[in-house]
Amino acid sequence: MKAVDSFSCLRPVPGHPDVFHFSLPAAQAAGAGALSTLPYSLRVLAEHLLRHEDGAVITADAIHAFATAAHAGSTDVDVSFFPGRLMMQDSSGLPVLADFVALDEAVRKAGADPTRVSPRIPIDLVVDHAVEVDHWGSTQASAQNLDLEFHRHADRYRFLRWVQQRMPRLRVVPPGTGICHQLNLEVLADVIAVRQAPDGRQIAGFDSLLGTDSHTTMVNALSVFGWGVGGVEATAAALGEPVVMKIPEVVGVRLRNRLADGVLATDLALALTAELRKHDLVLRVVEFCGPGVHTLSIPDRATIANMAPEYGATMGFFPADARTVDYLRATGRPQAQVQLVEAYLDAQWMLHCESDPEPHFHRLIDFDLASVAPTLAGPRRPHDALSLASLTATVPPSRGSSSALDHGAVVIAAITSCTNTSNPRALVAAGLLARNALARGLRSAAWTKTSFAPGSRVASGMLERAGLQSALNALGFHVVGHGCMTCMGNSGPLADAIETQIREQDLSVAAVLSGNRNFEGRIHPRCKLSYLASPPMVVALAIAGTVRIDLSCEPLGVDEQQRSVFLRDIWPSDVDIDAVLDATDMRELSEINRRSSFDGPAQWIAIEPPSTDRYPWDDDAGFIRRPPFLSxxxxxxxxxxxxxxxxxxxxxxxxxxxxxxxxxxxxxxxxxxxxxxxxxxxxxxxxxxxxxxxxxxxxxxxxxxxxxxxxxxxxxxxxxxxxxxxxxxxxxxxxxxxxxxxxxxxxxxxxxxxxxxxxxxxxxxxxxxxxxxxxxxxxxxxxxxxxxxxxxxxxxxxxxxxxxxxxxxxxxxxxxxxxxxxxxxxxxxxxxxxxxxxxxxxxxxxxxxxxxxxxxxxxxxxxxxxxxxxxx
Missing domain, CATH: 3.20.19.10 (Aconitase, domain 4)
Structure with a gap:
């Protein structure tokens, strides 16, 4: 791992004499440069360079040049980044594994050493992109969709089990467990990773990764350094190749005040995306700072960091603070690990306090949290933010027909995606709104396909324990599976009669989802309009049955006494949300989730992979064919x-x-x-x-x-x-x-x-x-x-x-x-x-x-x- 320590900065972690670290304060004192005033994201990169100094790829001069250039705002200096691990989902990850198998075959055929094309860093593959919403509207839907998933993807999963047996550094999170980014937060991320050096010493360093999904940035909420890449770049990183990049420009986003009552992290993420998209953040790192940061929970920060690709940034980085440590404890990390993380962060100038001086940023953008109101985005781009009043203007004029379906009809309403489906506050708000709506006699529109796909089993367990899943069920938002589902286009079929009417009348109908992308044609080929919204807003629009509505002043429906029911009448207060969260024990659910994340359902355990040393690739029409990219x-x-x-x-x-x-x-x-x-x-x-x-x-x-x-x-x-x-x-x-x-x-x-x-x-x-x-x-x-x-x-x-x-x-x-x-x-x-x-x-x-x-x-x-x- 390490051959050179030019700045003599290897030290024991305070309170942990058997674990060593490359100390930023010691390196600064030895002349590595002014590291203490760098943005927190660049401090992580500075430690990375110190830990990987080898006198060849990374030298003392390169480390000093990095610190000098970073302070000067120069982006002309190259740095070599060696990610500590890879995370992949099945859709992009299986082709990576197939490329590894093809490389192995080609190298053996050439008479070279196949170990030179074996992964050198840990790889986690989470199967979350295959399950579809074929069944909905019942408590059996999740099990039925899982059965269909295993039937449809038998060949893919057989290949995955075969590779799993032959690739020691590969761990697989089986189908039905959750979404990779949420599991990264809850299970996979260490925040501080410990590896054994060649001399036998235990070396602690900042956790880092590349992911084969653009929303890998969600883990930036935990101060973990990482972003999304393509599969072939991930292959190179797995083989030990560094990611060579220019020092990124770090743009500080100073958050002021706090969110108003009734405003959720989704609203903030969509409003921020619309604002930050104006500032040309491509190839830049956004780092959040200011007093408003400390008002946001880790799940709220994760919702914002998740959207970094949508506002154009490489990362949406949050410095670690006391909330970070509390989150690790609440998600069932072992106490010894939590103590090490806290001691390490404190020793490295990385445990941020509100009184700490602001780092030196290349530029600063101010954003007032109190200015955020309930927000949607659409109908075709995630950075096209909409107020409640402006929603109806995005819909074509009414056809004036007596038919229930018209332009703007909501035919899909999905609580879905890594962005929101495991944010406890957002989900509790959805459950409370559903309960309030039921109390006023409201129901989802008959033509709306409703579904709920949690990002992890912790989320679904929390709603069950809080007694809110039954209210969501009554409005049709049954759990349909634990995976990406509607957000990535696996929304499944519409009812035949609905689809026929849309096609024959050429209707511009809508999907409303708590996701991160709404590009044209992505959610469902029949939905010309797609809108991003918070989980409770998704439920509200399922009740309305249309996006041709001004939710700020028009009623969702009428109750049994024929009184109008407005969104404000059923929207839960922060006090109500807090009461549910305070009464729900998340740690036990998290510990169960951590213990079982790699087990899988019975269908997974029953898969028998081929016993051959070389994989028997499929024929022309099969699912698993030898990749052609070495031809x-x-x-x-x-x-x-x-x-x-x-x-x-x-x-x-x-x-x-x-x-x-x-x-x-x-x-x-x-x-x-x-x-x-x-x-x-x-x-x-x-x-x-x-x-x-x-x-x-x-x-x-x-x-x-x-x-x-x-x-x-x-x-x-x-x-x-x-x-x-x-x-x-x-x-x-x-x-x-x-x-x-x-x-x-x-x-x-x-x-x-x-x-x-x-x-x-x-x-x-x-x-x-x-x-x-x-x-x-x-x-x-x-x-x-x-x-x-x-x-x-x-x-x-x-x-x-x-x-x-x-x-x-x-x-x-x-x-x-x-x-x-x-x-x-x-x-x-x-x-x-x-x-x-x-x-x-x-x-x-x-x-x-x-x-x-x-x-x-x-x-x-x-x-x-x-x-x-x-x-x-």
Whole structure:
């Protein structure tokens, strides 16, 4: 772990003589730099560098340069970050494991040492992305959905059990346990991790991780250093490769005052997201400070930190304080661990007190907690915040029909997602609102599909003990499973009659969820409108049955005496919420949860994995096929020479998400992927979802850019995965056009607007880009994770200056000139556009490459080819 201690700062942790740490005060005294005034997030990074100093990758000079640059506000210095662990969910994690198996096979075939491609750090994989809301509205729904999950995903889970037996550093949290980010808070995160050094000493250091899900930032609420990455970047980290990054700019968000009575953390998170999105936080760390921080519980902080990808930041970091220590105790951590954490934080200037001086930030943003009112976001983006009064303005005009369904009808109301479903305050508020509504005779609308998917069994147990689950049940919010479910698009079917009416009348209906993303087409293909809201607000809108309502002044319904019932009449007070929380013992539930998190239900225990030493990969239509990304065709460098005569495969606007590029939704029989599976003999009932079929590259290829709500401007006036082949002018599916261009030897590119690749840390969005033969993506700006993923698969990201308007119609060809010379940090490439008229225009594009490591990836054709080159 450690060979060098240039600053002689290795010390015992006070009160723990057998556990050592690299002391920040001692390092500062020895000349490492002024560490005590750094933002807390950078203090964690400083300790990380001290602990990993080896005289080669991390040197004393590098540590001093880090401290100097951090104080000067410079982001030009590279730092090497070695995460302590990985956390993955099954949808993105299974492809990572398959890549490891394929690497092992390839290395053995080449006669090299397979141990060089074995994980070197612990990996936790939480199975939470597979369960769907097929059954709802009954106490049996959760068990029925779990049974269906095991039936549908038998092949995937058999593969997972096989890998689990052969990968010692892998731990698996089985289906039905909870959502990875909530379990990270409750079970997996140590806050302070202890590892054994080569000399046998126990070394304590700050817990850190990378996660293959963008909302990994939720654990920043516990002062744990980590964020979301794509699967291929996680693979590199697991192999011991450092994440090389520029020192992040740390933006302080000073919170003042406290939330008003009746305002919840969800409201704050949505309001903050709308405000912070204005401040260009991409590649920056947000660190919360100010007196308002101490008024927020750890679950409330977690709701805010969870939304960091939505406000554009790499992390949403909270310094540890007494509430952090109390939370560890309340969630059943062993007393010895809690004592070590407290002693360590105090010794490292990391146990924040309200009287402590404010760190030195690159810039500060002030935010008044008292200004927050009940807030929603939608109908298509999480940073489009809405007041109660402005909700109705987002809905198309009424059709004036006597039918119960109209534009704005709420057909899905889901308490779902890691963001809110284990926030005790938010859930108790939902339960109390349900009880109050029932007392006034209110019920959920008949056309609204209602569901509750807790983030952990602690949450569902708490509501049962508090006597509030029965009230939620009475309004249809039965527990339907413990997983992501509706938030990630596994909302399941609508009633046939409802879906038929929506389709035949072309209704713009709504989903309302307590989630973190509401991109168009994500929640359900029939829901053109999606809104984010707190759990009690979700219940309220299920009762209203429509988003065409001003909840601040219009009634939700009438009681038995025909008196109007307004939202304010049934909204619980903070006093009522506190009374329930104070009366509920969470520690016992948490201890039970910790003991059983890795056990799994009977269906999991009964799985018998293959007994073979090499995995028996499936045939063409199967779920578990050998990944193709080590084949010659997909390891050839794409960006090593000029790209001449390229055609645009797609011409896209702003805010294209990874959902648009590689959807996770159920596969329709009418889709290109569905038709291909049917042609392979798969029954229509077993098509499953793109999320479940991520280990079938032929399916995923046909799902590339196939979101039904994507707008390709090459085919104006249409939606879905089609494009125009040039110069033929034929309209065809994306993958067919890509194959035709490849057969003709014509390179292809994608042209897009701002915020390209927003949303989930979905490396298949980059994988399918590579498989389609797209050699470069030209955009106004990129979201962080997707840009890195593109580079990791050898695709060149290029940014177009804001003052340049290309004014394309799709008939143009493109030359990218100076590519080889431009492959460097700060490099540029010339774009020459030839129009059908013969006119030529030249523009300078920025090669969006962050580090020399990324340059190396591009030169090798991607990260996996680079790994193979290094090992073999």
């Amino acid at each position: 010659e065709a997909l390891t050839r460098p794409l960006a090593s020479t000029d790209i001449l005569g390229a055609r645009p495969l797609l011409l896209l606007g702003d805010n294209v998400t990874t959902d648009h590029i590689s959807p996770v939704s159920r596969i329709s029989p009418e889709s290109e992927a569905g038709r291909w599976l049917l042609s392979q003999g798969v029954d229509a009932a077993n098509l499953a979802s793109f999320s479940a079929r991520r280990l079938n590259h032929d399916v995923m290829l046909r799902g590339g850019f196939a979101n039904p709500r994507i707008h390709n401007l090459l085919v104006p006036g249409t939606e879905g995965g089609i494009t125009r082949l040039m110069p033929d002018h034929d309209t065809m599916p994306i993958h067919d056009a890509a194959a035709t261009y490849a057969a003709r030897g014509v390179p292809v590119v994608v042209i897009a607007g701002r915020g390209y690749g927003a949303g989930s840390a979905r490396d298949w969005a980059a994988k399918v880009t590579r498989m389609l033969g797209i050699r470069a993506v030209i955009a106004r700006s990129f979201e962080r994770i997707h840009r890195t993923n593109l580079v990791a698969f050898g695709v060149l990201p290029l940014t177009l200056p804001d003052n340049v308007e290309l004014s394309l119609d799709g008939t143009e060809t493109f030359d990218l000139i100076g590519v080889e010379a431009g492959l460097r940090v700060g490099g540029s490439v010339v774009l020459e556009v030839q129009r059908a008229t013969g006119a030529r225009m030249r523009y300078a594009l920025h090669a969006h490459i962050e580090t020399d490591v990324e340059v190396n990836w591009l030169k090798h054709g991607g990260l996996l080819p680079k790994v193979m080159h290094h090992v073999c």
